[in-house]
Amino acid sequence: MASINKNYDKLQGAYLFSEIAKHVADFRTKNPTLEIMHLGIGDTTQPLTPTVIKGLSKAVKKLAKAKTYTGYGNAQGDVRLRTALSDFYKKRNVKVGVEEIFISDGAKSDSANIQSIFGLKNVVAVADPVYTVYVDSNVIAGRTGEFKHGGYEGLVYMGCNVKNDFMPSVPDQKTDIIYLCSPNNPTGAVMTKKRLKEFVDYALKNKAVIIFDAAYVEYISDPSLPKSIYEIEGAKKCAIEINSFSKWAGFTGVRLSFAVVPIDLVVEDTQRGKINSLWSRRQSTMFNGASNISQEGALSVLSSAGQKENKKLIAYYMSNAKLIKKNLSALGFQVFGGEHAPYIWLKTPENLSSWEFFHKLLQEAHVVSTPGSGFGKQGEGFVRLSAFGDKKTVQKALRSIKDNLKL
Numbered sequence: 001m002a003s004i005n006k007n008y009d010k011l012q013g014a015y016l017f018s019e020i021a022k023h024v025a026d027f028r029t030k031n032p033t034l035e036i037m038h039l040g041i042g043d044t045t046q047p048l049t050p051t052v053i054k055g056l057s058k059a060v061k062k063l064a065k066a067k068t069y070t071g072y073g074n075a076q077g078d079v080r081l082r083t084a085l086s087d088f089y090k091k092r093n094v095k096v097g098v099e100e101i102f103i104s105d106g107a108k109s110d111s112a113n114i115q116s117i118f119g120l121k122n123v124v125a126v127a128d129p130v131y132t133v134y135v136d137s138n139v140i141a142g143r144t145g146e147f148k149h150g151g152y153e154g155l156v157y158m159g160c161n162v163k164n165d166f167m168p169s170v171p172d173q174k175t176d177i178i179y180l181c182s183p184n185n186p187t188g189a190v191m192t193k194k195r196l197k198e199f200v201d202y203a204l205k206n207k208a209v210i211i212f213d214a215a216y217v218e219y220i221s222d223p224s225l226p227k228s229i230y231e232i233e234g235a236k237k238c239a240i241e242i243n244s245f246s247k248w249a250g251f252t253g254v255r256l257s258f259a260v261v262p263i264d265l266v267v268e269d270t271q272r273g274k275i276n277s278l279w280s281r282r283q284s285t286m287f288n289g290a291s292n293i294s295q296e297g298a299l300s301v302l303s304s305a306g307q308k309e310n311k312k313l314i315a316y317y318m319s320n321a322k323l324i325k326k327n328l329s330a331l332g333f334q335v336f337g338g339e340h341a342p343y344i345w346l347k348t349p350e351n352l353s354s355w356e357f358f359h360k361l362l363q364e365a366h367v368v369s370t371p372g373s374g375f376g377k378q379g380e381g382f383v384r385l386s387a388f389g390d391k392k393t394v395q396k397a398l399r400s401i402k403d404n405l406k407l
């Protein structure tokens with residue numbers, strides 16, 4: 001008799017964004033003529049740049065003729081793209097070999113799937129609040145107990161709050177798999193080199209592995225802040241880095257990402273190269289390679305024209321972030337993040353809960369936010385605002401908050 005994976009029953013509620021969408025749909029039904037401004041979900045809104053469009057079109061045209069048509073490609077990714085990424089890292093003084101790079105269809109899939117190459121007994125540490133994919137994928141795999149008192153049994157939570165500038169500290173117990181995300185979704189905080197070094201040292205000492213989600217590093221403008229965990233000495237021995245073209249170049253719909261699994265990375269009872277070959281095996285068994293069209297687009301992102309254009313795209317979103325931060329601070333809100341990340345982490349006024357303030361913003365100002373409590377216990381009392389909107393929408397939302405929100 002077939003049975004289900006009961007770990008799914010441990011998962012909490014609906015996916016956060018489905019729940020938000022339901023509330024927004026209810027509000028729209030009751031108020032069909034009102035304009036709703038979305039500062040909620042972290043999806044990009046601006047068009048792809050001309051160079052990227054050219055690259056994608058070139059790939060489509062190649063598929064139109066038998067002579068240039070290609071089907072399945074290299075499961076690890078087009079070697080031209082992996083070489084371009086290796087060169088991209090080199091320019092940042094980071095040495096990453098072509099054989100260490102794996103092209104994929106999204107940082108979400110990679111950050112969810114990477115745990116599958118590690119044993120079920122590993123103790124997992126995550127930040128709180130957290131990009132929930134790291135938690136849910138480990139719950140589904142069976143590395144946690146039940147959800148109790150705002151957290152899963154067996155998971156180690158690294159609290160991020162006002163007191164520690166929303167930067168996690170190394171766990172005070174032994175853990176084996178540590179997820180870090182910098183710049184951070186949802187808090188917008190960025191880890192300093194010093195703090196990241198503490199994690200690398202901890203991982204080396206405890207033979208732990210760090211999964212470093214770098215999906216937002218292109219939003220960092222301060223050169224002293226790390227854009228790759230491999231800027232820290234020793235990180236190639238203990239860290240996997242995951243990155244994506246989604247927020248960097250507007251590929252949320254195109255889909256393309258990459259993971260670096262260093263040859264030097266070792267964990268208990270493994271030789272050099274073993275983790276790299278396990279990920280290779282996992283991907284070649286369960287994934288048939290990323291879209292050849294998307295990969296050609298990514299090559300264009302990495303071209304010098306593409307990089308220049310995408311810097312402008314990022315500057316556009318960051319000017320939204322600045323606007324949100326400035327206007328909401330002027331209204332007396334406590335706002336965090338938004339300097340090296342497209343997210344603003346806003347403390348709710350009057351000790352309102354995240355969901356109470358979400359509803360207040362929606363009802364009074366018609367602005368959609370994301371309740372911080374959906375990202376973890378320590379996200380309670382915060383909402384996340386995204387700077388990925390169209391500038392006009394952001395401006396309208398800010399005006400509406402100023403004019404309509406009853407504070």
Ligand SMILES: Cc1ncc(COP(=O)(O)O)c(C=O)c1O
Pocket residue numbers: 042105106107108109111131181185213215243244245246251252256257
């Ligand atoms: C921290 C983080 N990692 C990964 C992703 C997903 O990226 P992708 O579109 O490449 O799947 C997101 C998307 O919001 C994210 O915030």
